[in-house]
Amino acid sequence: xxxxxxxxxxxxxxxxxxxxxxxxxxxxxxxxxxxxxxxxxxxxxxxxxxxxxxxxxxxxxxxxxxxxxxxxxxxxxxxxxxxxxxxxxxxxxxxxxxxxxxxxxxxxxxxxxxxxxxxxxxxxxxxxxxxxxxxxxxxxxxxxxxxxxxxxxxxxxxxxxxxxxxxxxxxxxxxxxxxxxxxxxxxxxxxxxxxxxxxxxxxxxxxxxxxxxxxxxxxxxxxxxxxxxxxxxxxxxxxxxxxxxxxxxxxxxxxxxxxxxxxxxxxxxxxxxxxxxxxxxxxxxxxxxxxxxxxxxxxxxxxxxxxxxxxxxxxxxxxxxxxxxxxxxxxxxxxxxxxxxxxxxxxxxxxxxxxxxxxxxxxxxxxxxxxxxxxxxxxxxxxxxxxxxxxxxxxxxxxxxxxxxxxxxxxxxxxxxxxxxxxxxxxx
Numbered sequence: 505x506x507x508x509x510x511x512x513x514x515x516x517x518x519x520x521x522x523x524x525x526x527x528x529x530x531x532x533x534x535x536x537x538x539x540x541x542x543x544x545x546x547x548x549x550x551x552x553x554x555x556x557x558x559x560x561x562x563x564x565x566x567x568x569x570x571x572x573x574x575x576x577x578x579x580x581x582x583x584x585x586x587x588x589x590x591x592x593x594x595x596x597x598x599x600x601x602x603x604x605x606x607x608x609x610x611x612x613x614x615x616x617x618x619x620x621x622x623x624x625x626x627x628x629x630x631x632x633x634x635x636x637x638x639x640x641x642x643x644x645x646x647x648x649x650x651x652x653x654x655x656x657x658x659x660x661x662x663x664x665x666x667x668x669x670x671x672x673x674x675x676x677x678x679x680x681x682x683x684x685x686x687x688x689x690x691x692x693x694x695x696x697x698x699x700x701x702x703x704x705x706x707x708x709x710x711x712x713x714x715x716x717x718x719x720x721x722x723x724x725x726x727x728x729x730x731x732x733x734x735x736x737x738x739x740x741x742x743x744x745x746x747x748x749x750x751x752x753x754x755x756x757x758x759x760x761x762x763x764x765x766x767x768x769x770x771x772x773x774x775x776x777x778x779x780x781x782x783x784x785x786x787x788x789x790x791x792x793x794x795x796x797x798x799x800x801x802x803x804x805x806x807x808x809x810x811x812x813x814x815x816x817x818x819x820x821x822x823x824x825x826x827x828x829x830x831x832x833x834x835x836x837x838x839x840x841x842x843x844x845x846x847x848x849x850x851x852x853x854x855x856x857x858x859x860x861x862x863x864x865x866x867x868x869x870x871x872x873x874x875x876x877x878x879x880x881x882x883x884x885x886x887x888x889x890x891x892x893x894x895x896x897x898x899x900x901x902x903x904x905x906x907x908x909x910x911x912x913x914x915x916x917x918x919x920x921x922x923x924x925x926x927x928x929x930x931x932x
Contacts (some may be wrong), residue, residue: 511882512910512921514899515928520804522928524797525753525923527766528582529554529659529743530656530775531916532706535562535606536713537741539614539683541588542571544717546738549576550586553743557915558604565611568597569618575904576927582918590738594849595659596618603627603887603915609638609676613684616647616662621906629887634673634844638680641667645688664688664733669928670698673844678729678786685731686719696727702814702841709774738780747777749917751822752863752893753927754780754800759791759829759900761804764927769798776816783819787826804831808875814838817845824853827873828862829901840869846915847886856883856895860902880904889915896924 533840534554539562553559563586564575577585595618601608608626615622631654639649639656646663650656664685673675677703678694685692701707703777711721711729718737718800723732745768757764770778781791781798788807789800808830813820817839827834842849850866857864860881863874883895892913899905913920 513925514883514905514907516903517760517900517928519760521756521760521764521766521928522762523927524765524767525927526749526768528556528747528917529559529731530607530746530773531556531630532670532709532775533713533743533745534559535582535610536679538562538566538586538588538685538742539610539737540571540713540717540736541586542566542590543614543684543687543736544590544747545735547587547589548738549740550588551740551742552579553586554746554916555580555582555584556918557602558606558662561600561602561604561607563609565599565601565607565763568599569611569614569622570594574652588686595622599660600901601626601630601654603630605674605676605845608633608635609674609680610683611672612638612658613662613680615658616642616645617684617833618660621657621659623655623657629846630654632844634677637669637671637673641669641820642679644862645692647860648697648853662688664690664692666693666695668695671696672699673841675703675706678707682707682710682721682729682731686698686714686736688733688736691733692731694729700814701727702838703776703817705774705776705815712774720877729896742771744768744775746916747773747775747780748816748818750777751780751819752897753923754784755822755826755897756900757800758784758802758806758926759785759897761802763799763801765794765802766798767797769793777819779816780819783809783823787830808832808834808836810835812838812923812931813870817842818890820849821890824864824871825894826874826880826896828857828860828864828869828898830873830875833872833874834895835867835870837867837870837873846888849888849891850875852884852886852888852891853894858892859875859883860898860905878902881906883907885909885912889913889917893920
């Protein structure tokens with residue numbers, strides 16, 4: 505793999521990091537909220553929406569399909585309040601999905617509401633990501649689909665009804681259908697038939713957001729979701745901080761024996777990233793709620809862990825980085841589906857940890873990491889934002905780590921290098 509011409513020198517620290525790190529809004533909530541607002545029965549607002557490559561790609565796709573989106577208040581480098589006015593879903597659009605799973609899986613069902621053709625394409629690696637199940641489902645529901653992976657073309661209108669698919673590659677395959685289902689004439693019943701769906705909490709997030717918008721959803725039967733046709737209520741929604749993006753910052757507390765606080769951590773949430781509270785406790789941290797936030801304190805020693813991360817695969821790179829610095833072996837299970845993410849994350853993690861002197865290997869459904877002294881070197885990001893932040897975590901304790909293409913963190917954290925520097929500066 506060619507190195508980025510300007511690798512980022514990951515800072516190494518010798519003192520405990522003590523910092524408060526405000527996080528931008530959740531990508532998962534932002535992109536669901538934007539799409540629901542674009543399909544609603546009137547104008548609405550999404551407050552504190554994330555500004556990142558993934559969120560910007562979603563906003564651009566919704567505009568292409570007929571929605572009007574205007575800033576409704578203060579806009580920062582990583583956050584914006586959107587005023588959204590739905591319009592008739594129109595064909596003739598060209599959608600760039602980039603590497604955004606939410607765009608490539610959520611927007612095609614919306615495009616199937618149009619009477620004209622909508623063309624989809626994305627980054628080169630996006631063409632390798634699983635799309636077949638959702639495209640076959642849209643065909644079964646009445647849409648015309650040319651192609652089984654990116655690039656492809658969709659032409660509606662879709663009728664709705666009942667469909668069975670194998671969503672074992674990604675929960676987004678289910679969420680994408682459910683989000684648009686109220687607008688299908690016959691509503692929709694989705695049945696999953698296959699190995700367990702990974703990241704199932706993200707489907708629960710989708711269901712709860714639909715219900716909050718007045719949509720009737722029945723998920724009482726295992727692996728079956730029924731959505732009744734009807735309006736999606738226009739409303740004002742405030743986006744929570746992205747809890748998955750808290751992982752590298754909270755990991756810094758464990759690595760350095762410091763304390764990192766994330767303000768605004770919700771008391772109740774559908775975000776899978778909330779499981780960090782349990783994972784980091786098991787790895788040696790003290791986790792406590794503070795007034796309006798969550799604080800994690802470390803001892804400077806990280807414990808190995810045996811964890812099933814099927815529901816929280818996005819946390820795997822950060823947990824694997826901690827495992828590479830731990831005082832005992834770790835087994836991370838239930839994450840075979842990560843081979844189909846932005847990159848093959850399992851192979852990438854094993855390769856990069858090993859490159860720095862570590863002892864890691866793939867298993868059929870995950871990885872094992874055994875402690876061994878690490879040394880500096882180039883840590884490849886594979887154009888994967890979570891790989892890049894994993895390199896930053898290792899660099900806290902290992903001098904000389906350089907992360908290739910740190911700019912890829914803009915996918916969900918547009919200011920990551922600056923935020924990382926500010927966290928370390930606060931701790932001095």
